[in-house]
Amino acid sequence: MLLTSEDIASLSVATRNLSKGYDKGPLAVDSLDLSIRPGEVFGLLGPNGAGKTTTIRMLLGLLRPTCGQVFVHGEEITTGRQRVKSRLGVCPQETVLWPELTVSEHLYLIGRMYDVPGKTLRAETERLIGEFSLGEKRNQPTKRLSGGLRRRLNLAMALVHGPDVIMLDEPSAGLDPQSRALLWERVKQLTKDGRRTVVLTTHSMEEADRLSDRVGILDHGKMLVLDTPDVLKRSIGEGDVLEMELDRAPSSEAMEALRRHGRVEQQAATATTVSVRGLDIMQRFPGIVVALTSSGVVIRGTRLRPNTLEDVFLKMTGRSLRD
Ligand SMILES: Nc1ncnc2c1ncn2[C@@H]1O[C@H](COP(=O)(O)OP(=O)(O)OP(=O)(O)O)[C@@H](O)[C@H]1O
Ligand SMILES: [Mg+2]
Known part of the structure; x- marks a missing residue:
């Protein structure tokens, strides 16, 4: 389906023929056409090596596509990245933290990087610490946190500057069932008002099913099917x-x-x-x-x-x- 410029402007994330090849191997991502709307939780489901992280990195403008285009809120991501950057939030697959900084320092640091005004940042930090149950650990350096707590902090860091397109790469990896339930709840709430968009990757069919308004199943870089979980399940x-x-x-x-x-x-x-x-x-x-x-x-x-x-x-x- 060919997207017109009006279509692209109304979508939060759109791609045209997006492909990435590393070295001489087969394409890691092969001709993806995505049309993700505001208010949608879009799940990219696929096994290890399917091309999920490669896709997310291109959507964020962190990786140059071999060919094809990415648009976020109608702006092509390679050229307009600076302007749309503050609207993007990301939780990468690998948790990245500064070991000596505390939980709250991480949230402040990210907020400052995005120029969040002091008062808003203080309020947002408090809210996120509460929401991700990090209160007891707020003054601990992150080197002393367990893997699951580090993951929770990474998720909070994706949200501190109030982005409206949030990309979560395997957000529940390493979370216990309780934290996973908390995350699922939070993701659902994020898109409730129809303003924000979440793109998440997972190899958990349960997670994709429970969270996503639409799911794309990716394998060897190709989108095999894309629809609502119900339609996909009925199709078999x-x-x-x-x-x-x-x-x-x-x-x-x-x-x-x-x-x-x-x-x-x-x-x-x-x-x-x-x-x-x-x-x-x-x-x-x-x-x-x-x-x-x-x-x-x-x-x-x-x-x-x-x-x-x-x-x-x-x-x-x-x-x-x-x-
Ligand atoms: N920097 C790189 N250089 C070369 N090949 C890469 C690189 N990054 C990824 N690949 C290859 O591209 C393919 C897709 O990898 P990608 O990390 O996007 O998969 P994924 O779906 O995120 O997998 P996982 O579930 O394991 O995170 C794999 O075959 C992988 O080996
Ligand atoms: Mg990955």
């Missing part, structure tokens, strides 16, 4: 998935019998985990059991679950996101 079929752990791989006859009850998935012909997907799958459960046990297969365990983005990735690539 209606109904729930019945996963079964078996004592052996079912025979081809047993697989044939299973197929009468729904869409059957088995990663390899020798795999002992088989799933059947379909509407009212539990109504079909007795028939599924008979199909397997009549051929001598023992069912060791079963699990019923809804479709996930993991299934979408599996369908698109033939690989599991978790592998």
